Amino acid sequence: MPDNRPHVQGARVLGDLNALRAIGAYKTGVHKPTFSEPHMRSLQWLAQRLPEAGLDAEIDGIGNVLGTSTKSGPKLLAGSHLESQNFAGWLDGPLGVVYALEAARVINPDSNTNGAVEVASWCDEEGHFGSFLGSRSYVGGVTEADIDAARDRSSGKTMRDALRDVGLAGRARAQAERGRHIGYLEAHIEQGQTLESGGLAIGVVTSIVGIWQYRITFTGEQNHAGTTRMDSRKDAGLALVRFCVDIDDRFPRLSGPRTVWTTGRITLDPGAPSIIPGSAEMLFQMRDDDPGVIERLEDVLRSMAAEVSAQGRCGVAVERLRTGAPAMMDASFQRAIEAASLAFAGGRSIRMPSGAGHDAQVLATIMPAAMLFVPSIGGISHHWSENTDDADIVTGAEVFVDACRRLLAG
Amino acid sequence: MPDNRPHVQGARVLGDLNALRAIGAYKTGVHKPTFSEPHMRSLQWLAQRLPEAGLDAEIDGIGNVLGTSTKSGPKLLAGSHLESQNFAGWLDGPLGVVYALEAARVINPDSNTNGAVEVASWCDEEGHFGSFLGSRSYVGGVTEADIDAARDRSSGKTMRDALRDVGLAGRARAQAERGRHIGYLEAHIEQGQTLESGGLAIGVVTSIVGIWQYRITFTGEQNHAGTTRMDSRKDAGLALVRFCVDIDDRFPRLSGPRTVWTTGRITLDPGAPSIIPGSAEMLFQMRDDDPGVIERLEDVLRSMAAEVSAQGRCGVAVERLRTGAPAMMDASFQRAIEAASLAFAGGRSIRMPSGAGHDAQVLATIMPAAMLFVPSIGGISHHWSENTDDADIVTGAEVFVDACRRLLAG
Numbered sequence: 088m089p090d091n092r093p094h095v096q097g098a099r100v101l102g103d104l105n106a107l108r109a110i111g112a113y114k115t116g117v118h119k120p121t122f123s124e125p126h127m128r129s130l131q132w133l134a135q136r137l138p139e140a141g142l143d144a145e146i147d148g149i150g151n152v153l154g155t156s157t158k159s160g161p162k163l164l165a166g167s168h169l170e171s172q173n174f175a176g177w178l179d180g181p182l183g184v185v186y187a188l189e190a191a192r193v194i195n196p197d198s199n200t201n202g203a204v205e206v207a208s209w210c211d212e213e214g215h216f217g218s219f220l221g222s223r224s225y226v227g228g229v230t231e232a233d234i235d236a237a238r239d240r241s242s243g244k245t246m247r248d249a250l251r252d253v254g255l256a257g258r259a260r261a262q263a264e265r266g267r268h269i270g271y272l273e274a275h276i277e278q279g280q281t282l283e284s285g286g287l288a289i290g291v292v293t294s295i296v297g298i299w300q301y302r303i304t305f306t307g308e309q310n311h312a313g314t315t316r317m318d319s320r321k322d323a324g325l326a327l328v329r330f331c332v333d334i335d336d337r338f339p340r341l342s343g344p345r346t347v348w349t350t351g352r353i354t355l356d357p358g359a360p361s362i363i364p365g366s367a368e369m370l371f372q373m374r375d376d377d378p379g380v381i382e383r384l385e386d387v388l389r390s391m392a393a394e395v396s397a398q399g400r401c402g403v404a405v406e407r408l409r410t411g412a413p414a415m416m417d418a419s420f421q422r423a424i425e426a427a428s429l430a431f432a433g434g435r436s437i438r439m440p441s442g443a444g445h446d447a448q449v450l451a452t453i454m455p456a457a458m459l460f461v462p463s464i465g466g467i468s469h470h471w472s473e474n475t476d477d478a479d480i481v482t483g484a485e486v487f488v489d490a491c492r493r494l495l496a497g
Numbered sequence: 498m499p500d501n502r503p504h505v506q507g508a509r510v511l512g513d514l515n516a517l518r519a520i521g522a523y524k525t526g527v528h529k530p531t532f533s534e535p536h537m538r539s540l541q542w543l544a545q546r547l548p549e550a551g552l553d554a555e556i557d558g559i560g561n562v563l564g565t566s567t568k569s570g571p572k573l574l575a576g577s578h579l580e581s582q583n584f585a586g587w588l589d590g591p592l593g594v595v596y597a598l599e600a601a602r603v604i605n606p607d608s609n610t611n612g613a614v615e616v617a618s619w620c621d622e623e624g625h626f627g628s629f630l631g632s633r634s635y636v637g638g639v640t641e642a643d644i645d646a647a648r649d650r651s652s653g654k655t656m657r658d659a660l661r662d663v664g665l666a667g668r669a670r671a672q673a674e675r676g677r678h679i680g681y682l683e684a685h686i687e688q689g690q691t692l693e694s695g696g697l698a699i700g701v702v703t704s705i706v707g708i709w710q711y712r713i714t715f716t717g718e719q720n721h722a723g724t725t726r727m728d729s730r731k732d733a734g735l736a737l738v739r740f741c742v743d744i745d746d747r748f749p750r751l752s753g754p755r756t757v758w759t760t761g762r763i764t765l766d767p768g769a770p771s772i773i774p775g776s777a778e779m780l781f782q783m784r785d786d787d788p789g790v791i792e793r794l795e796d797v798l799r800s801m802a803a804e805v806s807a808q809g810r811c812g813v814a815v816e817r818l819r820t821g822a823p824a825m826m827d828a829s830f831q832r833a834i835e836a837a838s839l840a841f842a843g844g845r846s847i848r849m850p851s852g853a854g855h856d857a858q859v860l861a862t863i864m865p866a867a868m869l870f871v872p873s874i875g876g877i878s879h880h881w882s883e884n885t886d887d888a889d890i891v892t893g894a895e896v897f898v899d900a901c902r903r904l905l906a907g
Binding site for chain 1: 583687688689690691706708710718719720721722723724725726727729732734735737738739741742745749755756757758759760761762763764765767768769770771772773774775780781782784851852853854876877878879880
């Protein structure tokens with residue numbers, strides 16, 4: 088163990104994470120949609136802890152929690168989020184917030200360290216109302232009109248109504264002060280199996296992949312499922328399932344080593360058991376940190392669609408709904424995480440891209456940003472059974488806090 | 498033309514059909530869900546026409562319209578239905594009702610014909626609230642508890658509330674009087690292309706196929722669509738689409754000449770673009786008039802499911818929701834239709850099963866029953882663009898009325 092080991096208190100980290108799990112608990116996970124009662128209680132819990140780290144706490148007009156320091160010297164911003172996906176895991180978000188809190192508690196009172204860690208909990212990272220609205224608000228990317236337009240995807244409730252109901256209407260939204268921070272650091276569970284299967288403790292994130300999303304629509308001929316013989320059908324649903332299988336057969340030869348693609352939703356219209364679907368739609372997503380790979384795959388997708396349409400039975404239209412923008416993580420921050428990993432995790436780290444989106448990609452637009460991952464048991468994510476070994480959680484905290492200290496030391 | 502040609506008035510038949518189309522018109526079709534305002538107005542329209550045919554009209558406690566005759570001699574029951582599928586065609590139902598009305602108008606006042614045609618419009622053949630509730634009520638197959646339980650599939654409104662709102666609550670439901678009728682005859686558009694493609698005028702229905710329906714459920718592992726690498730996924734949606742394609746590849750070699758199968762609905766759970774579906778479900782239907790063929794195909798379905806489950810990535814469960822009961826049409830009625838077709842359609846008829854369900858299958862449980870089909874343009878059905886040439890409609894009416902006269906003559 089090195090001499091300068093920060094006094095991370097593993098039991099305190101685990102205790103905090105379990106305290107947050109107890110708010111809005113669901114099985115071994117949590118259910119805390121944005122602006123729900125347990126979400127708001129979690130924000131208040133954090134705001135009450137921040138003074139322990141010498142930070143002034145504020146919940147701003149979009150539900151971001153910010154802990155700011157009056158200490159002199161460089162400031163490092165660190166954090167994650169506290170709301171959850173519906174009926175999801177206990178660590179997705181809280182892990183990064185509690186690590187940031189722990190770093191602030193260890194580092195800020197330490198008179199031997201110049202500067203301070205400031206803590207952020209970004210609102211709605213999970214996208215109940217939009218896409219990274221909290222962190223985007225902080226970097227100046229959200230207008231009042233954007234907030235007027237935002238609605239809860241499940242309930243349809245407007246963000247304005249939600250903000251009013253939780254008592255945040257009319258509050259100012261905190262804005263990043265240019266030059267205040269040397270950068271942003273965020274920790275997260277891996278949500279995959281790379282670390283677990285390699286016996287590793289730390290993922291040093293090199294980039295956050297971009298997400299490209301498509302609506303693929305099939306048009307056939309709606310008809311009676313009893314009277315229309317098989318050879319005269321124009322079944323849009325059948326065209327869709329064949330297309331999905333073709334994607335899965337062709338893409339592996341054409342994709343990059345970490346490209347992923349997913350059909351998350353299928354809708355047959357009209358969706359009745361006795362009616363041959365006249366139209367069908369799938370939501371399709373691809374992720375990679377190399378836009379060149381995606382371009383190639385999108386070309387394949389479009390030529391597959393053209394082939395099917397040319398056969399004349401069903402028409403296929405490919406519409407891009409979302410264009411990815413991969414975010415590169417700061418190189419010197421990556422080196423600091425690796426050095427901390429060498430000091431506190433026996434160097435059991437690996438460089439890897441993040442397949443999921445995170446607030447770090449938003450912060451990266453205005454300051455150096457980086458992320459570290461800890462292992463996920465079985466790679467399970469966005470499900471209440473998501474988990475990480477306690478020992479891995481504590482090791483991650485030690486690496487995180489040491490990385491913060493190294494970054495502040497410059 | 499034979500001497501005994503009944504005086505079918507083609508213009509009157511077309512006029513009546515167009516009058517019914519004008520009630521609840523949608524594009525060139527109609528939108529008349531069961532107990533909607535245009536549906537009720539259509540029932541009243543029919544009730545007002547029936548006295549022209551010497552019939553006493555009654556709308557009963559489940560929305561059946563019945564026209565009964567006091568004339569002596571044999572009685573033939575004829576009819577169809579007046580509600581429609583949502584935003585569907587103008588002839589599906591009304592054609593059979595107007596033919597029955599025309600037969601009654603031509604035959605009942607004719608003192609040279611012994612007996613009478615009685616007219617029925619069966620409520621909810623299209624299944625908004627259940628399965629053939631009107632005709633099943635008439636044959637004694639619907640209890641008060643069944644009506645208590647019935648709900649509109651779209652709105653969730655109870656049948657009791659619907660009956661009260663249209664003023665039918667508390668009315669008696671008409672019951673078949675055993676021995677009153679020599680049988681039941683129903684005309685319908687083909688809803689397929691057999692007649693059109695063969696240049697034929699009349700389909701003589703031999704049987705109404707049975708419908709077997711299944712829920713096929715796939716269980717994988719819900720996970721994050723960005724962080725879960727392709728080779729470690731257990732994507733229930735992908736298992737489903739591969740299963741659908743396998744069905745379509747294997748069934749043609751194993752099915753009968755007229756077997757049809759359809760996947761009408763697919764649901765991926767949770768159905769979000771960034772989540773790998775943890776479970777998936779499809780509604781699958783097969784139709785044939787030979788239960789032996791279906792048994793063979795169901796065996797294939799179940800062994801396919803076992804194969805996929807055995808591969809260990811996703812589990813598949815096949816659950817039968819509905820078991821078909823094909824209905825055979827009366828042989829002497831089929832001969833009467835063929836004789837009428839020879840007299841009025843140059844013998845351009847063909848014997849064929851009905852792939853769709855009809856009230857005739859319900860009436861067939863208590864009396865001889867038969868059906869005749871007229872051509873459908875392009876085979877389009879359950880869609881507002883459904884249509885039949887006026888000339889084919891009139892020819893069909895002539896054959897229908899002549900068949901009625903032949904059946905009453907015994």
